[in-house]
Amino acid sequence: METGVDNTERKRTERLLDTQKQSLEMIVSGAPLTDVLTYLARVVEQLAEGRAVASILLLDEHGRLRNGASPSLPDDYLKAIDGLKADANVGTCSRAAALRTVVITPDIAADPKWHAIKHLPLGLGFQAAWSMPIMARDGSVLGTFGTYFRERREPETLERQAVEILSRTAALTIERTRAEERLKQSEERLRAIFEASRDGILIEDEERIVYVNKSYTHLFGYSDPEELIGRHVSVVISPEDMERLLEFGRSRARGELPASVYEFKGKSQDGTLIDVEASVSTSTVAGRAYITTMVRDIAERKQAQAALHQAQEELERRVTERTVELANTNQTLQAEIRERKQAEEARRHLLRQLVTAQEDERRRISRELHDQMGQHIAAIVLLVNSLTEVSQSDTATQIRVKQLEEVTSQLSQEVDTLAWELRPTALDDLGLNAALGNYVQKWSMRCGVRVDFHSMGLGDQRLPQPIETAVYRIAQEALTNILKYAHATFVGLILARRGDSLSVIVEDNGGGFDVETLLALPAGGRKMGLLGMEERTTLVGGTFHLESTIGAGTSIFVRIPLAHNENGGSCLE
Structure with missing residues (x-):
């Protein structure tokens, strides 16, 4: 014979199965999340036969608990705990959400985790509580399924089993609802984008129009998108492009992917032909191929x-x-x-x-x-x-x-x-290096201006006579200009051979001048000397560069290619 305990267990099991079935039917029928969760909470309360009160809290994106369904708790209590942060050191539901495990509080008054807020449940006559986290399939916490008792005790095995089963049902309901909300938001955003687009957009399924936006509707001379929904796509294609475009669509549906951008002549409601450019893409949903076509009126472009x-x-x-x-x-x-x-x-x-x-x-x-x-x-x-x-x-x-x-x-x-x-005979007999060094020494002694002369890479090697003469005269003219105009106390003269080029640098610490202003003046004086130096540089194929700033001295840079001159280039021969 079946005992009373077995009979009670069987009835509870049947009730839980009926509850799951009923809740799934509610989900499929599109019932609000609150209604489904309220139904689950009431089932727990009914199974406890008035000895318990159920509360389902949902964890928001900020980690705070919000009321999902608490049909037997007063509004003041729900307001007091609303927004409670998941915390391993506070209450029961808050701890369950933070610890991701079942939390049992057999005596609220004596539990230090309830110290700050124990007056809330005790004021309603609740002496004990326990809570189970509602877990998503990916392991994240969706909320908690809590139960309050009016006497100090722990949940019975059947009570725990019942809440465990109903928590899974609650998780399924919450995930489905949130997925539907995300899908709805995505659809709304996509629709808003489509409707705001200046390009016409058409979506077809097996050559039947399932969606057109306002821009497409107006471009083809229709007043309402519903006039095109459900009709064959041929209604907007000119006869001359009909076969080509239909074959394009069929090839796309077969996954052959023809050209995704092309031009064709569309047909408006009154039969007028329209020059349009189409951009086509294919998406597969539940095994069905949907073709999306974006069109743009290119009549003006054709005219242009x-x-x-x-x-x-x-x-x-x-x-x-x-x-x-x-x-x-x-x-x-x-x-x-x-x-x-x-x-x-x-x-x-x-x-x-x-x-x-x-x-x-x-x-x-x-x-x-x-x-x-x-x-x-x-x-x-x-x-x-x-x-x-x-x-x-x-x-x-x-x-x-x-x-x-x-x-x-x-x-x-x-x-x-x-x-x-x-x-100087030294220039002909001994070469540029010796002649220039001798000249600089005598000039410095005669004029009372210190000169630092440095020669690098030359040694006793002779250069072509035109180059030696040009460099000697350039240095001579530079020193003459310094003495006449610069009022310098120091001059630096560098003669350096690097590879196939000879560099000459003359710098002074004199008063300097504005180069552009000087070059704009009529020929004569300092300008004539500079022009002479530049002309001598050019005659041996070199480059002449001048830098000067008022109050900061003057620098002259000369570079002469040696390979060109040594091979019989533009020397003064």
Whole structure:
């Protein structure tokens, strides 16, 4: 015979199965989440036969518990616990949510976890409580299924089993409801995007229109989307493009993916043909292929293309007409350019010859001053010395002879200096490095300006004569300008060979000047000296660069390619 206990268990089991079935039917029928959870809570209360009160709390995205269904708890109590954060040190439901496990409180008054809020349940006559977390399939906590008792005790085995079963049903209900809400929100966002789109959008299923937005409706001359819903897609396609587009759609449905962007002529409600561009994509839902087509009216673009084509033809015609004129003009310009190039080359050639002749003349005069004038001065010195011996007894004559000695010595020095400045013999005999070092030393002593001269990478190696001459004259002119205009107390001169190029750097700490202002002035003075240095640099194929700031001195940078000059390039030969 069946005992009373077995009979009670069987009835509870049957009741739980009926509850699951009823709740699933409620879910399928679209009942609100609150109604389903309330039904589950009341089942627990009925199974307890009035000895317990059930409460289902939902965990929000901020980790706080909100009322889901508590049909037998007063509003004041629900307001007091609303927003309670999941916390392992507070209450029962809050602890269950935080610890993700069942929490049992057999005596609320004595439990320190309830100390801060125990007056709330005790005020309603609840002495004990227990709670089970409602777990999602991914292991996250959805909420808690709690039960309050009016006497101090723990849940019975059947009570725990019942809540465990109903918690799974509650989890299923909550997840389904939230998924439906997310789907609904997604659909609403997508619909809002579709409706806000200026492009027409059509969705078809097996060549039947299931959705069109307002832009598509208006583009094809319809007043309401419902006029197109359910109709065959051929209603918006011109006869000439019908077969091609239908085959495109069928190929897409078969997964063959033809071109996703193309143009076609659409057909409006009144039969007018419309030039449109279509962008097509396919999505599969529940095994069905849905084709989404976005269309854009390209009538204006077609007109613009036609106008552009016409304009291009007109342009080509005009270009053809102008080509002959331009060809004639081009020939004239080329002839002028050739003449200018020839004139410039002739000028440079003449300048090279002039510079070469000038240096040759300097060399000749320097040697004549050094050799012939030096011999004459030496003869005068000998005569003066002989006069000194003869006139030792004549005081007046001795004075005159002494004066003659001084004038002769000064004349000798000036002749040497003049010959040295015209063309130092060291430049021809010893090369640029020695000649420039000697010149800098004498210039510094004569002018009272300190000069630091550094030579790198040259040693005793000789450079082509035109380069040595050009660099020597550039340095000489730079020092002359510094003495005249810069009022400098220090000059740095660097001569450096690096690979196939020679670099010359001259820097001073003088007053400086504004380069643009100087170059804008008429030729003369400092500008003439700068132009001369630049011209000499150009004649040996080099580059000349000048930097200066008022109050911060001046720097000159010269770079001369050696390989080009050593192979017979644009030297002054």
